[in-house]
Amino acid sequence: xxxxxxxxxxxxxxxxxxxxxxxxxxxxxxxxxxxxxxxxxxxxxxxxxxxxxxxxxxxxxxxxxxxxxxxxxxxxxxxxxxxxxxxxxxxxxxxxxxxxxxxxxxxxxxxxxxxxxxxxxxxxxxxxxxxxxxxxxxxxxxxxxxxxxxxxxxxxxxxxxxxxxxxxxxxxxxxxxxxxxxxxxxxxxxxxxxxxxxxxxxxxxxxxxxxxxxxxxxxxxxxxxxxxxxxxxxxxxxxxxxxxxxxxxxxxxxxxxxxxxxxxxxxxxxxxxxxxxxxxxxxxxxxxxxxxxxxxxxxxxxxxxxxxxxxxxxxxxxxxxxxxxxxxxxxxxxxxxxxxxxxxxxxxxxxxxxxxxxxxxxxxxxxxxxxxxxxxxxxxxxxxxxxxxxxxxxxxxxxxxxxxxx
Amino acid sequence: xxxxxxxxxxxxxxxxxxxxxxxxxxxxxxxxxxxxxxxxxxxxxxxxxxxxxxxxxxxxxxxxxxxxxxxxxxxxxxxxxxxxxxxxxxxxxxxxxxxxxxxxxxxxxxxxxxxxxxxxxxxxxxxxxxxxxxxxxxxxxxxxxxxxxxxxxxxxxxxxxxxxxxxxxxxxxxxxxxxxxxxxxxxxxxxxxxxxxxxxxxxxxxxxxxxxxxxxxxxxxxxxxxxxxxxxxxxxxxxxxxxxxxxxxxxxxxxxxxxxxxxxxxxxxxxxxxxxxxxxxxxxxxxxxxxxxxxxxx
Ligand code: SF4
Ligand code: SF4
Numbered sequence: 001x002x003x004x005x006x007x008x009x010x011x012x013x014x015x016x017x018x019x020x021x022x023x024x025x026x027x028x029x030x031x032x033x034x035x036x037x038x039x040x041x042x043x044x045x046x047x048x049x050x051x052x053x054x055x056x057x058x059x060x061x062x063x064x065x066x067x068x069x070x071x072x073x074x075x076x077x078x079x080x081x082x083x084x085x086x087x088x089x090x091x092x093x094x095x096x097x098x099x100x101x102x103x104x105x106x107x108x109x110x111x112x113x114x115x116x117x118x119x120x121x122x123x124x125x126x127x128x129x130x131x132x133x134x135x136x137x138x139x140x141x142x143x144x145x146x147x148x149x150x151x152x153x154x155x156x157x158x159x160x161x162x163x164x165x166x167x168x169x170x171x172x173x174x175x176x177x178x179x180x181x182x183x184x185x186x187x188x189x190x191x192x193x194x195x196x197x198x199x200x201x202x203x204x205x206x207x208x209x210x211x212x213x214x215x216x217x218x219x220x221x222x223x224x225x226x227x228x229x230x231x232x233x234x235x236x237x238x239x240x241x242x243x244x245x246x247x248x249x250x251x252x253x254x255x256x257x258x259x260x261x262x263x264x265x266x267x268x269x270x271x272x273x274x275x276x277x278x279x280x281x282x283x284x285x286x287x288x289x290x291x292x293x294x295x296x297x298x299x300x301x302x303x304x305x306x307x308x309x310x311x312x313x314x315x316x317x318x319x320x321x322x323x324x325x326x327x328x329x330x331x332x333x334x335x336x337x338x339x340x341x342x343x344x345x346x347x348x349x350x351x352x353x354x355x356x357x358x359x360x361x362x363x364x365x366x367x368x369x370x371x372x373x374x375x376x377x378x379x380x381x382x383x384x385x386x387x388x389x390x391x392x393x394x395x396x397x398x399x400x401x402x403x404x405x406x
Numbered sequence: 407x408x409x410x411x412x413x414x415x416x417x418x419x420x421x422x423x424x425x426x427x428x429x430x431x432x433x434x435x436x437x438x439x440x441x442x443x444x445x446x447x448x449x450x451x452x453x454x455x456x457x458x459x460x461x462x463x464x465x466x467x468x469x470x471x472x473x474x475x476x477x478x479x480x481x482x483x484x485x486x487x488x489x490x491x492x493x494x495x496x497x498x499x500x501x502x503x504x505x506x507x508x509x510x511x512x513x514x515x516x517x518x519x520x521x522x523x524x525x526x527x528x529x530x531x532x533x534x535x536x537x538x539x540x541x542x543x544x545x546x547x548x549x550x551x552x553x554x555x556x557x558x559x560x561x562x563x564x565x566x567x568x569x570x571x572x573x574x575x576x577x578x579x580x581x582x583x584x585x586x587x588x589x590x591x592x593x594x595x596x597x598x599x600x601x602x603x604x605x606x607x608x609x610x611x612x613x614x615x616x617x618x619x620x621x622x623x624x625x626x627x628x629x630x631x632x633x634x635x636x637x638x639x640x641x642x643x644x645x646x647x648x649x650x651x652x653x654x655x656x657x658x659x660x661x662x663x664x665x666x667x668x669x670x671x672x673x674x675x676x677x678x679x680x681x682x683x684x685x686x687x688x689x690x691x692x693x694x695x696x697x698x699x700x701x702x703x704x
Contacts, residue, residue: 052561053559054558054559054563055558055563056559057559059558061558062558063482063484063552064552066546067547090674093678094674094678094681096681096682126542127539127540127541127542127543127556127557128539128563129540131521131537131539131540131541132540134539135520135521135540140522140523140538141522142519142520144516144653144656145518145544146659147520147542148521151520187678191670191675194674195666195670195671195674198666198670202659206656206659206660207547210514210517210548210653210656212550212648213550222658225659
């Protein structure tokens with residue numbers, strides 16, 4: 001009897017705590033809020049039309065171009081950029097490089113949110129989302145489908161990342177026991193997460209293997225899965241550098257000064273990794289260029305576009321990473337990261353949208369509504385990310401705050 | 407820690423490897439006799455009776471053949487028309503060609519579909535199952551003939567494409583278009599028989615036909631096969647699709663999946679052991695914490 005009251009009492013406390021934490025913190029009229037709130041509201045209106053009048057009412061999708069900006073940018077690009085989480089957990093938990101430990105939580109969190117929101121985009125752009133659970137239940141398993149595999153891996157990977165991040169949630173809630181149990185799951189889930197990542201990063205590329213006759217031959221190759229996997233490594237590294245730099249600027253008060261110092265050290269390490277993977281990627285590209293006799297196609301608009309992507313946004317940033325690493329130049333590394341990210345965006349969009357059915361005129365171009373919804377997803381993600389980092393021990397990786405909390 | 411970790415890992419990974427084992431269970435395509443349609447484009451007069459019959463049979467758009475002047479432009483099938491007849495100007499004059507889903511032997515759309523909503527029935531037609539489809543449109547991405555069409559202006563869209571009049575076949579009838587054709591351009595039958603007829607026509611009238619049956623080998627063979635008097639690129643066919651069945655393109659990748667699922671975790675655990683040994687713990691401070699916690703728990 002008494003026990004019951006205690007339980008109810010602590011539940012009440014717990015809910016009050018949750019509600020307290022739901023309330024916004026900090027000033028309202030920040031630049032980000034002023035831009036993102038109208039965009040998100042417009043996005044919601046557009047989504048209303050999308051669900052009532054069909055995808056065609058707000059998008060430029062056609063029978064020839066069934067996948068557009070939402071799939072190409074939010075899903076295919078987004079997943080590549082979220083690759084940082086599996087790379088960094090590999091480095092820290094498998095290779096045990098302590099140096100990078102302080103960025104694990106932030107990276108895993110942004111990976112988790114990225115996947116959640118991009119899986120959400122996938123739902124928005126499914127024609128019949130009310131059947132979205134079909135690949136997971138009953139007799140609707142398309143075993144020979146790459147997309148089926150990806151559906152499963154997205155789900156499992158989100159669970160794995162959630163478990164990896166969950167010790168931070170337990171700390172936030174002061175659930176010490178749970179934190180220990182969850183923490184002990186880390187290595188297992190990390191290994192599972194890395195395995196799943198390798199498969200679905202390359203799987204996103206494998207999606208386009210059957211579009212052989214539709215993708216411009218400069219971008220089509222039977223090795224797309226491998227290219228996608230390798231490039232997701234440096235995409236993830238570059239994203240960590242950019243995201244880390246930005247969040248250190250925006251959430252200044254959440255970092256201690258020695259953190260900033262160690263982060264610079266981390267950036268140098270990451271840039272070395274990025275340089276190596278970019279050269280490997282470039283080498284693969286060059287091999288394909290020679291093997292598939294791609295130079296015969298290089299002398300038109302598509303050829304120049306291809307060269308811009310591969311030289312301007314792979315080779316150049318690759319050298320910049322190497323140069324920045326050797327000369328300890330943060331600025332060069334940060335610029336290289338941005339260039340490398342542009343390269344990833346170009347590459348993924350080229351394969352999934354731009355060079356897809358390249359011979360069809362007029363070629364697909366997104367509507368303004370598609371752009372707004374794409375931004376809505378990203379802004380919403382940032383809102384949630386901000387909510388997490390201002391409440392949970394994300395940047396501090398546990399130690400300090402958790403001790404203080406006890 | 408290591409051993410415990412390994413156990414957990416193998417349990418979780420084993421779980422999904424079980425699912426992926428079945429990935430390799432390629433649908434068996436033995437010598438069952440699939441049915442199909444032979445289209446002899448040299449016989450077609452462009453009357454479009456088939457288009458009308460198709461529209462009426464499936465409650466789709468019934469074209470006004472006399473007045474709509476549709477032959478003047480090249481049309482594609484759409485979410486409102488499962489098949490269209492186009493007029494192509496060739497070296498031997500105008501040729502009329504009916505297009506629709508080819509009902510591929512090993513169809514890209516069925517291999518692509520994550521829910522098996524697109525499926526090849528046991529006697530040949532490839533049909534769409536609305537209670538399974540999630541509307542991902544991956545079938546459209548994969549189909550080399552771009553046949554599945556999506557209803558972009560419906561709140562609950564369907565994928566529209568020719569079903570080879572699956573229901574009529576069940577009742578022992580021919581497809582509606584074949585029934586309507588006044589010139590025997592369209593012949594319904596088993597694919598093997600149709601191929602024989604096609605070859606016979608080519609051999610007995612070598613001057614009337616090019617020596618090629620479109621769909622005999624293209625993308626691994628299709629249910630619809632075509633005869634022509636001129637090379638097929640002149641009458642709107644893609645001749646660069648190759649003879650590899652489309653599901654083959656992703657097969658290698660899918661075969662690699664179980665290997666990665668088992669190999670990579672083992673490899674990672676090995677690396678992990680090399681990198682630090684099990685004593686040192688995963689991450690200095692927190693790990694020592696957990697160690698203490700674990701000890702006091704027991
Ligand atoms: S033509 Fe396209 S839709 Fe028809 S069976 Fe072949 S792959 Fe499927
Ligand atoms: S749109 Fe429907 S039929 Fe086509 S691949 Fe997706 S689930 Fe299958």
